[in-house]
Amino acid sequence: DVKVTQSSRYLVKRTGEKVFLECVQDMDHENMFWYRQDPGLGLRLIYFSYDVKMKEKGDIPEGYSVSREKKERFSLILESASTNQTSMYLCASSLRRRAGGPRGETQYFGPGTRLLVL
Amino acid sequence: GENVEQHPSTLSVQEGDSAVIKCTYSDSASNYFPWYKQELGKRPQLIIDIRSNVGEKKDQRIAVTLNKTAKHFSLHITETQPEDSAVYFCAAGFKTIFGAGTRLFVKA
Numbered sequence: 001d002v003k004v005t006q007s008s009r010y011l012v013k014r015t016g017e018k019v020f021l022e023c024v025q026d027m028d029h030e031n032m033f034w035y036r037q038d039p040g041l042g043l044r045l046i047y048f049s050y051d052v053k054m055k056e057k058g059d060i061p062e063g064y065s066v067s068r069e070k071k072e073r074f075s076l077i078l079e080s081a082s083t084n085q086t087s088m089y090l091c092a093s094s095l096r097r098r099a100g101g102p103r104g105e106t107q108y109f110g111p112g113t114r115l116l117v118l
Numbered sequence: 119g120e121n122v123e124q125h126p127s128t129l130s131v132q133e134g135d136s137a138v139i140k141c142t143y144s145d146s147a148s149n150y151f152p153w154y155k156q157e158l159g160k161r162p163q164l165i166i167d168i169r170s171n172v173g174e175k176k177d178q179r180i181a182v183t184l185n186k187t188a189k190h191f192s193l194h195i196t197e198t199q200p201e202d203s204a205v206y207f208c209a210a211g212f213k214t215i216f217g218a219g220t221r222l223f224v225k226a
Contacts, residue, residue, distance in 0.1 A: 033214065045214070056213065090161065106164045107209075109163070112161060
């Protein structure tokens, strides 16, 4: 059973603080994703990583950075938190599609971190 | 960039009726099209997916159809039940871009 965990369920930070959100998966998935979820806007991709130390920007990377030093862990960093980054942050992981092999690309989501920036 | 549009944003049906949610995508290289269900306060979970070499897939009361030429795919829920009430998301593209979601209400 795939397990994706996030370091905090709720977080309150001040404007200008550096914020770290951690995500860990235990299924040896190559792909990991960070989304933010806001009412009416769905799940918007911030960054994703398809291997250790590899990353690609999503639709809304501004104000965020990521780190993937180990396969199981993907960190989202808000360099200087702002009030418009108040949101629900969801992490997900999936297997990388391989030719001739398992083709599952199902994403497994963490429980989410609700971040409030004051 | 890649784009996924989803309609309608809200859908209200009577219990027992069918519900249809539609998505269009821009990335013609997309070959995997999942649908996720998110119940209130919970994380999204996959309910059905389809690959580009298949036109239709069914799993009990839910089905997905894909038209690659027109670049759209749809979720069909038959005999809706109150527990189907949730937000549904489609997704497509190499980066797995999600639609904005459809809030489905099933009235008993």
